[in-house]
Amino acid sequence: MIGVDEAENIVRERFGIDLSDTGSTHLPVLISVLSRTCCDVLELGTGKYSTPILHELCEAQKRRLFSYESNRSYYEKVKHFQTELHSVEHVKSFDQANIEQDWGLVFIDHAPAKRRVVDIERVSVYADYIVCHDTEPEPDYIYDYSETFKNFLYRWDYTKFETHTTVLSVRREWE
Amino acid sequence: MEKTATELIDELIIVHIKLYHVIDKKHEAADMGFMEEAGYQGIVEDTLNGQRSALKNALSEKLGDEFHEIKVGSQEGLQR
Numbered sequence: 001m002i003g004v005d006e007a008e009n010i011v012r013e014r015f016g017i018d019l020s021d022t023g024s025t026h027l028p029v030l031i032s033v034l035s036r037t038c039c040d041v042l043e044l045g046t047g048k049y050s051t052p053i054l055h056e057l058c059e060a061q062k063r064r065l066f067s068y069e070s071n072r073s074y075y076e077k078v079k080h081f082q083t084e085l086h087s088v089e090h091v092k093s094f095d096q097a098n099i100e101q102d103w104g105l106v107f108i109d110h111a112p113a114k115r116r117v118v119d120i121e122r123v124s125v126y127a128d129y130i131v132c133h134d135t136e137p138e139p140d141y142i143y144d145y146s147e148t149f150k151n152f153l154y155r156w157d158y159t160k161f162e163t164h165t166t167v168l169s170v171r172r173e174w175e
Numbered sequence: 176m177e178k179t180a181t182e183l184i185d186e187l188i189i190v191h192i193k194l195y196h197v198i199d200k201k202h203e204a205a206d207m208g209f210m211e212e213a214g215y216q217g218i219v220e221d222t223l224n225g226q227r228s229a230l231k232n233a234l235s236e237k238l239g240d241e242f243h244e245i246k247v248g249s250q251e252g253l254q255r
Contacts, residue, residue: 014185015185015188015189015192016189017192048192048195048196048199049192051191051195052187052188052191052192052195053188055191056184056187056188056191057184060180060184060234060238073202076198076202077195077198077199077202078195080194081191
């Protein structure tokens, strides 16, 4: 199991990523959660850091990864990741994403903003851990996270950077 | 010295991130009508795709059907 502090070092030292970049602050948590789980991974909303890293780590572990993206431009930048183990799909609406199945990790970082809580609720009983990005209090009026987060038995907030990341679970405690 | 699986995975991730950036710049240039710049970024993209394929092949040879645990520090080797 990789702790978050260790994962920070991996991101900085091995991948050469600057964690002060808003789009990268979830990476230590993603890597740590990935190391604590063993089944399929779901990524809602793709990214320049999350998609490559989840792709390679899942491929190495022979785990299936499903990435859904509603923004055509973002999709064009990640569609080449498609493999037997990694499904990369463009959807007009996340209603089209079939996500009601068991997941080791679900990563929530998609748009539109209000859609995030809808999909968190959809996967809540299926996921060991749900990792949500942009969970600092200030933009809560954009995402409406706070009400939904109350429904989870376990919650852990990673607040080291300006942009926060939260781990949720109804099944497993964060240790 | 032969690269370890972890080193190959790390390099692949770095190449992927560069590729994302280059594809982004290529699309941006094309959208703005800067076709020469878009063409240049396309060449960089091809180069990176070549590196990616080479790394993928090397990793595939090393791992085969094996499961590779995410490694930290100096730990290395294949584990189930």
